[in-house]
Amino acid sequence: MIANYLSLSVILFCFGLLGVISRRNVFTVFMSIELMLNAANLAFVALSRLHENMDGHVLALMVMAVAAAEAALALAVVILLHKHKGNLDTNVFSLLRG
Amino acid sequence: MEHTVSYLVLIPLLPLLGALLMGLMYLVSCKGKAFPEKIYGIIACIGPALTFILALKVYFGLKGLPEDSRYLVQDVFTWIKVGDLDISMGFFADPLSSLMLLFVTLIGTLIHVYSVGYMAKDENFGKFFAYLNLFLGSMLILVLGSSPVVMFVGWEGVGLCSYLLISYYSTETNNVIAGNKAFIVNRIGDLGFVLGMSLLFWAIGSGGFDYMSLRANAEQIGPGVGLAICLLLFVGATGKSAQIPLYVWLPDAMAGPTPVSALIHAATMVTAGVYMVARFSFIYAEVPAAGTVVAWIGILTALLAAIFGCFQRDIKKILAYSTVSQLGYMFAGVGVAAYSAGIFHVFTHAFFKALLFLGAGSVIYALHHEQDIWRMGGLKNKMPITYWTMLIGCLALAGCPPFSGFFSKDEILFMALASGHGGVWLVGVLVAAMTAFYTFRMFFVVFHGKPRDEHAYEHAHESPKVMTVPLIVLAVGACFAGYLNIPSIFGGHLGVSHWLAPSLTEHHPHVSVWLEVLAVATSIAAFGCGIFFAWKKFYVATAEEPFYTGLANFAYNKFMVDELYHYLLVVPYKLLGTAISKSIEPFVTDGPVKVVVWLYGALANAFKVVQVGYVRVYAIYMVIGLSVLSIFISRSLNL
Numbered sequence: 013m014i015a016n017y018l019s020l021s022v023i024l025f026c027f028g029l030l031g032v033i034s035r036r037n038v039f040t041v042f043m044s045i046e047l048m049l050n051a052a053n054l055a056f057v058a059l060s061r062l063h064e065n066m067d068g069h070v071l072a073l074m075v076m077a078v079a080a081a082e083a084a085l086a087l088a089v090v091i092l093l094h095k096h097k098g099n100l101d102t103n104v105f106s107l108l109r110g
Numbered sequence: 111m112e113h114t115v116s117y118l119v120l121i122p123l124l125p126l127l128g129a130l131l132m133g134l135m136y137l138v139s140c141k142g143k144a145f146p147e148k149i150y151g152i153i154a155c156i157g158p159a160l161t162f163i164l165a166l167k168v169y170f171g172l173k174g175l176p177e178d179s180r181y182l183v184q185d186v187f188t189w190i191k192v193g194d195l196d197i198s199m200g201f202f203a204d205p206l207s208s209l210m211l212l213f214v215t216l217i218g219t220l221i222h223v224y225s226v227g228y229m230a231k232d233e234n235f236g237k238f239f240a241y242l243n244l245f246l247g248s249m250l251i252l253v254l255g256s257s258p259v260v261m262f263v264g265w266e267g268v269g270l271c272s273y274l275l276i277s278y279y280s281t282e283t284n285n286v287i288a289g290n291k292a293f294i295v296n297r298i299g300d301l302g303f304v305l306g307m308s309l310l311f312w313a314i315g316s317g318g319f320d321y322m323s324l325r326a327n328a329e330q331i332g333p334g335v336g337l338a339i340c341l342l343l344f345v346g347a348t349g350k351s352a353q354i355p356l357y358v359w360l361p362d363a364m365a366g367p368t369p370v371s372a373l374i375h376a377a378t379m380v381t382a383g384v385y386m387v388a389r390f391s392f393i394y395a396e397v398p399a400a401g402t403v404v405a406w407i408g409i410l411t412a413l414l415a416a417i418f419g420c421f422q423r424d425i426k427k428i429l430a431y432s433t434v435s436q437l438g439y440m441f442a443g444v445g446v447a448a449y450s451a452g453i454f455h456v457f458t459h460a461f462f463k464a465l466l467f468l469g470a471g472s473v474i475y476a477l478h479h480e481q482d483i484w485r486m487g488g489l490k491n492k493m494p495i496t497y498w499t500m501l502i503g504c505l506a507l508a509g510c511p512p513f514s515g516f517f518s519k520d521e522i523l524f525m526a527l528a529s530g531h532g533g534v535w536l537v538g539v540l541v542a543a544m545t546a547f548y549t550f551r552m553f554f555v556v557f558h559g560k561p562r563d564e565h566a567y568e569h570a571h572e573s574p575k576v577m578t579v580p581l582i583v584l585a586v587g588a589c590f591a592g593y594l595n596i597p598s599i600f601g602g603h604l605g606v607s608h609w610l611a612p613s614l615t616e617h618h619p620h621v622s623v624w625l626e627v628l629a630v631a632t633s634i635a636a637f638g639c640g641i642f643f644a645w646k647k648f649y650v651a652t653a654e655e656p657f658y659t660g661l662a663n664f665a666y667n668k669f670m671v672d673e674l675y676h677y678l679l680v681v682p683y684k685l686l687g688t689a690i691s692k693s694i695e696p697f698v699t700d701g702p703v704k705v706v707v708w709l710y711g712a713l714a715n716a717f718k719v720v721q722v723g724y725v726r727v728y729a730i731y732m733v734i735g736l737s738v739l740s741i742f743i744s745r746s747l748n749l
Contacts, residue, residue: 073160103724109721
């Protein structure tokens with residue numbers, strides 16, 4: 013039973029990772045990151061259930077709070093990036109090229 | 111502990127504090143309102159004056175002790191402690207250093223007072239007095255140091271200050287070159303001193319490295335090592351005290367302000383070498399061969415400098431060569447193991463040479479910085495105080511009885527004869543005659559005859575009191591300093607020699623009275639000859655500016671020694687430097703450095719490929735890294 017939940021969590025995480033690696037739009041990358049966070053949340057809650065205590069719930073709530081804060085910041089950054097270069101292609105932002 | 115006192119450290123410390131204070135004041139006033147000269151003058155003179163009082167206290171403190179244990183010590187802190195080497199920053203006063211202290215502080219103080227007048231309205235007034243105090247403080251460390259290492263601190267200090275003060279008027283290139291020359295030539299001597307000191311430590315240093323322990327262990331030194339130590343230390347002395355072959359810096363040192371010349375020549379610097387040889391008399395006394403070398407170098411320097419002195423036309427250069435010449439006498443004295451006679455000549459010389467330099471400064475000041483004697487003349491009536499005090503100084507320098515120079519010089523010549531150094535004595539008598547000649551050549555040309563430069567003569571005037579009072583005090587010293595050490599032939603009992611006896615290792619040879627009479631008679635005759643020729647040539651016949659040809663011109667150009675050194679040492683050294691910088695440096699020393707630089711560059715280029723700048727590529731790297739880490743951890747945990 014628990015294995016299904018954990019499998020779903022892993023699949024979601026891998027989708028997120030794939031999105032971060034392969035997509036070039038900043039928004040998509042950002043949404044992929046959120047997906048990975050929620051995959052982690054799912055794993056927490058599932059494991060909390062397995063162990064029959066509240067630790068996982070607490071951590072999941074915490075992750076949600078951090079994700080909310082991060083979303084606020086990240087959206088601001090996205091707006092600034094758009095103002096700066098006029099588009100949101102991550103390939104445009106490559107100032108650290110060696 | 112009746113020998114341990116607490117005021118010795120104050121003697122060098124007071125002038126050094128003055129130097130620090132005035133230096134800070136000068137630095138502060140550079141960016142704002144300058145302090146008035148009066149404040150600097152008071153601070154500058156108060157330190158030396160207090161040290162003179164302390165020097166008197168040291169003298170009376172020593173006098174109160176029994177004769178065979180006359181010394182005072184003060185250890186301030188442990189300075190170096192490595193294995194056998196245990197050197198404390200300590201000060202040590204015995205009769206020898208107390209005599210040095212007395213005249214160094216007295217003459218130093220007088221020169222400070224005089225400088226307040228001489229340097230008036232100079233824009234760097236504060237800096238000058240800061241240097242002057244530092245100079246005096248360094249010399250006092252040199253005199254009072256309890257071990258050769260502490261002495262070396264002062265030794266380097268006076269070298270530094272001479273450099274700073276000689277190139278004091280630093281807007282002129284020649285002055286800066288003269289300062290550099292003094293510093294570099296001194297450096298050569300310092301190397302000898304350091305080597306000698308190291309050898310001394312190697313030979314007997316393990317039993318303690320202060321003078322008293324060294325003296326107690328002196329007989330452990332082998333004759334060969336002793337000779338090497340003596341000669342190396344003497345190389346140091348030739349640098350500091352301007353002897354052959356390192357005398358060349360002293361005449362050039364005239365580039366500095368005149369009070370500085372007086373300080374260098376009379377009190378603070380050039381006497382250091384003689385003092386050092388006397389201080390190490392316990393080693394020199396064991397090695398007569400070293401003493402002979404010292405005596406001959408000294409007397410030949412005296413001869414050479416006297417020849418140069420007869421042909422110079424710059425009043426300060428004449429005095430500079432006379433100093434070199436008198437230093438030669440002093441080394442002849444310490445060389446023939448008559449250490450007290452040498453030190454006594456240092457003592458009397460300090461008075462009359464300071465007097466002569468300050469008198470010359472007064473003349474230069476009156477004539478608005480004219481130094482050529484052939485543009486002076488007839489100043490007798492214009493500057494009476496300077497005239498009479500200079501006359502006393504010249505008589506003392508020339509060795510006229512009963513002025514101070516006569517007794518000290520005669521003592522050296524007599525000791526040379528008595529100890530069997532007939533050659534040294536003969537040259538010494540010749541130099542005595544030449545000394546009288548060139549001294550009075552200068553004197554007659556400057557003060558007698560008709561004025562050669564009417565315009566300068568019209569404006570000449572006697573110097574202010576702040577300058578003439580030190581002259582008068584010094585003139586009194588130049589008159590009577592000799593009476594402190596009257597030999598038995600004149601009914602005296604050699605007071606200074608007896609005072610110095612506990613510090614020195616010397617034996618007074620017993621010789622017949624007739625030898626002493628002979629020595630005195632020849633000295634007086636030499637003086638008489640010298641002054642007679644000068645009188646005939648420059649006083650009776652009104653002297654005109656000479657035109658030197660042939661040998662005289664060669665002597666006026668100082669036998670081309672400077673040029674010789676330039677082409678023999680400086681030019682090859684520069685060539686060597688250029689050759690090394692062109693051949694060895696690019697390959698041998700720069701090579702490895704360049705290879706390392708290239709290597710890092712290549713590595714960086716290789717790794718540049720992975721720095722693509724795209725965020726998602728970095729994410730891939732992270733994933734790869736985390737994956738590798740996870741695999742590694744799960745492997746090592748055997749999951």
